[in-house]
Amino acid sequence: MQRSALGLRVPMGMHDLLPDEMALLEHLERQTLDLFSRWAYRRIQTPALEYAACVQPDVDREDQLYKFFDRQGRILALRPEFTPSIARLVSTRLRASQPPLRLCYGADVFRNSTPHFREFRQVGVELVGSAEIIADAEVVALAIKSLEQLDIKDFQFNLGHMGIFAGLMRDLALPPGLREGIEEKLARKDMVGIESLVLQNDLPERTQDILLKLPHLHGGEEILDEVLGWSEDSGIRAATEGLRQVYRYLRDFGVQRPVALDLGILRGFSYYTGVIFEGYVPGVGFPVAEGGRYDSLYADFGYNQPATGFAIHLGSLLGLFPVWESGEADILVFGRDVPKVIRRCLELRGQGKRVEMALGPVTRTEAGNLAEKKGIALVEKV
């Protein structure tokens, strides 16, 4: 049937990838998955289509999902990320495995919200079954190594801890509702909103100072000492010292240089409970890597396990690299005797060459022109 105008378009946020773009994406993905494999992470796959009850049970947050109904009327959703799917998988099918489990993935996720990328490739890891600080450090270090081995320069990682914010909110004994207000505004980076909330609420001066300072607190270990001066709370102390230890281990991994400690990173309405981090690259307006510890998510799936992980938004990195000009083939084979041409092509392919077979009878000049236009370096007549 003749296609209408709609039939020639792709939906908003969806992208075709042409051969050169695909070659680049595959290369980046392969490099990263190979690195994950050297760190003993094993690749898995989960379905693109899950029950919404698995990927996002919170109905207020469902608006980013692509949703469908199955024949029984249950709600299905395209995965917007991998972490809940992997929690489901581990909780149902890998309980017998010896923890810690190291799993990785590389596939597309779907979000019906951002205008630009609605389907994009993510690569990431999950480290399940360890609450040790070194597990956090391993995951952060691997995220940094991932960008480093792709030869991306000038990237930066910021490292924070959900427990410090949660502990301070507890310790400062804020009036009801204020914590939620500040959390929401901090997640949206609405500093003006935080300021006006803090000033409206007639808080003690020390509380005001801390709340106004927290979103801006970033740097090296000295900021942790400052936090320790604010409170005796054991939860805050544990979180702060945990973060310090992760930061120090990063030096042992040789990846501390691009890292800043940052207590202003906080993701609202998320499953993160401990160390969290974001990776930034100049020229990309949003974080290209996100991750952290989420120790309560697995309990939601009936299998109480600590876990940490990260995902890299591979699609957003494509624009950082020049067009990949790998050419279509290494050699063009032509000739009048078709069976001989076929045999020669198979022989060269057996040697690992990328071989293009001329289709139909062509002259030497035609073959030469064809090879030049297609960027094929060699031409062989049989």
Next chain:
Amino acid sequence: MKAGEQIEGLRREKDVKRNLLTIALPKGKLLPESLALLSGVGLDCDEVREDSRKLLFEIPEGEAQVIICRPTDIPTYVEYGAADVGFVGKDTLLEENKDVAELLDLRYGFCRFVVAMPAGKTPPRLADGGYDLSVLNHQRVATKFPRVAQTFFSDLGMQVTPIKLHGNIELAPRVGLAEMIVDIVSTGATLRQNKLAEVAPILEATTRMVANRVSLRMKYERIQNLADALREQVQRGTAARLSDLPGGKGERV
């Protein structure tokens, strides 16, 4: 792959730009005060003019460049990181609902969002002196700000139909396109001229300094220094300006 050289070239270009701060300013009524503020903190904006054809102005000694954009586009430039920081009205920020960090209330460009309707058709009064908006259910609201209007009425549990217009909102109720309007007012003169009466305040807005989330991390010192200098400048200027403002600062969202 011959791409190695290209990558190197790209990188050198990026190194040069690494420290460059791109500032997006809104054309129109907020521009003069925006330029004055920036000049006040040492970024010489004498060359920046709205009436020239140029849209991009370099300020080499400040390692900065200024771009002039439509006010409603500023959140987009900043969200994508094409501009590191921008000056934009809170009204636009709420309507565009983009993912940007809001750093500072610059306190100029004060305006209020209100619901207004023809003076003869206002709803009955409530005991507290306000209008009983619930009788306005299922009516049409003409506005440049459908998101703000929708959110306000939805929060009251009401269902209204926003009609998006791009200008001369006051006309809509006079010719029956809508029963009421949601618009920004600064003095109220336009409302009175069109025989419209304010029936409910929605929120107050001033100009804000916003920043891209990643720029705020990667160029933290530069952006925060600029924000601190601007804050000082604004606080110094506030006393002088307070007399012009019909209200104070602060917002009701």
